[in-house]
Amino acid sequence: MRQLWARLISLTRSALRGLSSSPVASGVAVVTIAISLVLVGAFALLASNMRSLLDDFGDALVVAAYLGENVPASEYPALADLARSVEGVESVQVISPEQALERFRVGVGRGAALLEGLSENPLPASLEITLLPEHQSAAGLGVVVESLEGLPGIDDLGSGQQWVEGYLRALALVRGLGIGLGAILGFAALLIVSNTIRLAMLSRRDELELLALVGASRSFVGAPLLLEGALCGAAGSALALALLFLLFQLVVPGFEFGLELLLGGLSPHFFAPSECLALMAAGVAVGVVGSLFALASERFA
Amino acid sequence: MRQLWARLISLTRSALRGLSSSPVASGVAVVTIAISLVLVGAFALLASNMRSLLDDFGDALVVAAYLGENVPASEYPALADLARSVEGVESVQVISPEQALERFRVGVGRGAALLEGLSENPLPASLEITLLPEHQSAAGLGVVVESLEGLPGIDDLGSGQQWVEGYLRALALVRGLGIGLGAILGFAALLIVSNTIRLAMLSRRDELELLALVGASRSFVGAPLLLEGALCGAAGSALALALLFLLFQLVVPGFEFGLELLLGGLSPHFFAPSECLALMAAGVAVGVVGSLFALASERFA
Amino acid sequence: MHDAVRATVGLFHVSKSYAAGHFALRDVCLEFQRGEFALLSGPSGAGKTTLLKLIFAAERASEGQILVLGRNASRLGAAAIPSLRRRIGVVFQDFKLMPRRTVEENVALALEVVGTPRREVRARVFAILKQLGLQDRRFHHPLSLSGGEQQRVAIARALVNEPEILLADEPTGNLDEELSLEIMDLIAAAAKRGTTVIVATHDSAILERYGGRHVRLEHGRVVSEHSTPAGREGE
Amino acid sequence: MHDAVRATVGLFHVSKSYAAGHFALRDVCLEFQRGEFALLSGPSGAGKTTLLKLIFAAERASEGQILVLGRNASRLGAAAIPSLRRRIGVVFQDFKLMPRRTVEENVALALEVVGTPRREVRARVFAILKQLGLQDRRFHHPLSLSGGEQQRVAIARALVNEPEILLADEPTGNLDEELSLEIMDLIAAAAKRGTTVIVATHDSAILERYGGRHVRLEHGRVVSEHSTPAGREGE
């Protein structure tokens, strides 16, 4: 146990010595890791905030059946029961014109200014029809809409559908960006970091070659280098977190209106502590993997 | 003239010799530039395609005034004239129910399957009201909507507005992403590239120091290094273009449906030749600027 | 284990060619015993450095067998090389010091690779640096040392470990005559303690002063070999 | 222009201290004339390399003035240093060859920095390599050369340019006696052609054989200085 401890201390010491003996190369590696992680992190932050928005979309994936103006309020429950019997419908809720206006106000945030000039409530009463999960798609929606269309008292199904359609596009957009850019970014960060560490090692090649000449085993050379990679990764991700937090604090107030449009009524949130830890872990992992790549690509013997 | 030519040839020769004398470092620099440009380029490609979509949005920023079912087709022109007299309105076009359905079919692409089950045309006739440029905003829209509301024969103004609202969000989203991620990406790429070139120089520090010792002037040392940066940048951006093109060819068919939703009916396009050239130029510029940074941060004397 | 074999270092019909057609060493047969002190001489390019490189497995022989401390150095796998090298001290012709480490760290390296405890490392490094007149320089970096000081650091690193074999390539090229002899005495003393010492040198003063075994290489071949029973170091 | 001043190199009360309190050179006054051949000796760490470094402006004097080819080397701006260095050939104690360039490229460098046309570069590089017995090695890389071969490449680079001043720091440390004298003759011949030559050396054979001016440094001070009217190189 004490043996192991001593070994760890001496390992750490030689890693730190390695880092400090080539300060420029180490600094560059740390900064590069930080930049890469800021990129990935900024994207993750956006995606995480957008996901909250998408959860809200789940609620929006309902069919609103606008009732004709000549339908008296007393008939609303009966109509709702009728709608409930349609296949693919999970639940039905009655929305009075007043409720509809209130919702619209909350939903569009500041955009609600749009409605202030109105002298009377233009919104009709409606049935908010939630679909069963298996019908929550464009095709499923079509089937349900077709069935609902035949019901009496329902004036229009179009509006809600258009909303949903607009949101489906936004959703596909965010997903597309998420998968595509996220994958490219992550992969690029890994490549860049491993290249940087490789170059950092190259600038110390003479030293590493000498180690082999005096009989250092592969693990004696490799272990501190991996630890150096891990330390660079940790330092880089800490720096990245700090930068992201700063960016977050600076950007959020400036773009308040834009973000409100983007995120609906939700206020933007930073990473949770566990997510911060995950980012740190990613940094360390990227550093270690980079060192491994570099070690594998350079042979010191 | 021949002097200059000879000077250029010898400069190029010594730059190429410099690159080939440290193949690993040069290779890493090229790959890093390529990766950075793939990131920026993939983003630019997406943004450029989305811009086409946004141009389409311009057309969508119209108010559709749905006419009541009891209004006979013969009164449409008179109603249109009336709408034209509202302040802020640029032009008004009459859309018959048949035209509306056709448009909807084209607009949603495959999503049109949604409409196939319909036995009769559910869409009403409408007036497509284009706003003057200065009214093409949420607030301007509000004013016009208010005026239109008082006109006879108009049943509903809501639907078009909701469409617009949904799109406004998407627009803000794309703009926000565009400004934020684009700026971060570009800056990050520049930092990463200049760091990489700096490290590549570090691995040849002995050589650069010697040049100073034998009396090489700053320009004798610096000029080939800048040219090396430019060559790395050119090679990197060529590689990036090739990768992007490959990515484009691979990704587009796989995500056809998603992209259709994202881009509406538009088919995705790759960079125009002039845009390719711009990317190359960006690569060269980044390489040169990176070399300048590196030269400024390292003093060889 | 190496006591069981006859010679500490044995070369049997060894040839080395870096590029086809040109031989740096050709059909060399030599044996070096435990505690032997051998001087290797010959003109520039004769193959002295190559011979030493083959012994500590920095190069592989093109032909022939090389036995070092009971191992076949010409056939050693990459994993077995470090353990062999840890038993050999080498003074490189171009010093090979780590420019970003202090003198102390450079010398300590040879002890660290064999896992010596830190306290012992410090004591032994200090002792050897003092012997070589470098105790004031121990926190300096190699680039801030004079040529002769760098050479002495390289010698300290090779000796600190008390290796079973000491290979020294032109260890006094940057030293004045007086210092040269002082340091050669130190190297010769290692042989007295049982180390097999092989020194490549051009220095005629050293060749005249030290007895023991003299091997002369020319164009990669051993052209003369003689032993004086006791040199000055035996006086 | 440099003909107008009395000495090619003049040091006036020059001191150099790398770290506070410790002087590598102390109050040195020396002048070297055009075509002079001077040998600089002294124990390891005496300040020989430091003296040479001051002359080609690789270090700055802590005190005193240094005139080189009519310029004040101790006050030269960074922009003026290259043009001075192009008129000085230097053989570095540690060679300082570019490991990733061939021998030919290494030597050509000294001509390229002064803008010599390519054809002439080739011819002159070949000629000097031949003089030094390195013509077969010209496409080799320095790491694949023996120590003595590397040293000769360094000498070739310093000489190829026919500089007005030649500074050589221990140029024969890795050469056997015979080759040493051959190469010293080459260096002495440069002095005959008008080059001011300053050679730092420990080699007693060279010190005995060559006349001219002998300067001995110890602990950073000039402790003895004498001239023999004509050395062996005048025979």
Ligand SMILES: Nc1ncnc2c1ncn2[C@@H]1O[C@H](COP(=O)(O)OP(=O)(O)OP(=O)(O)O)[C@@H](O)[C@H]1O
């Ligand atoms: N790595 C290599 N690749 C190709 N040729 C080499 C290499 N190392 C040495 N040589 C050649 O092998 C020959 C012997 O070199 P070696 O270094 O053994 O000579 P040496 O006796 O040590 O000479 P010196 O006294 O000059 O150091 C030389 O001609 C040299 O050019």
Ligand SMILES: Nc1ncnc2c1ncn2[C@@H]1O[C@H](COP(=O)(O)OP(=O)(O)OP(=O)(O)O)[C@@H](O)[C@H]1O
């Ligand atoms: N860059 C430096 N920083 C600090 N001290 C230095 C530096 N260069 C040299 N010294 C010290 O200055 C003194 C003189 O060094 P110098 O290299 O001039 O000696 P030298 O006469 O050339 O010796 P040698 O014959 O061993 O090469 C030495 O004690 C050395 O440690």
Ligand SMILES: [Mg+2]
């Ligand atoms: Mg040798």
Ligand SMILES: [Mg+2]
């Ligand atoms: Mg010196």
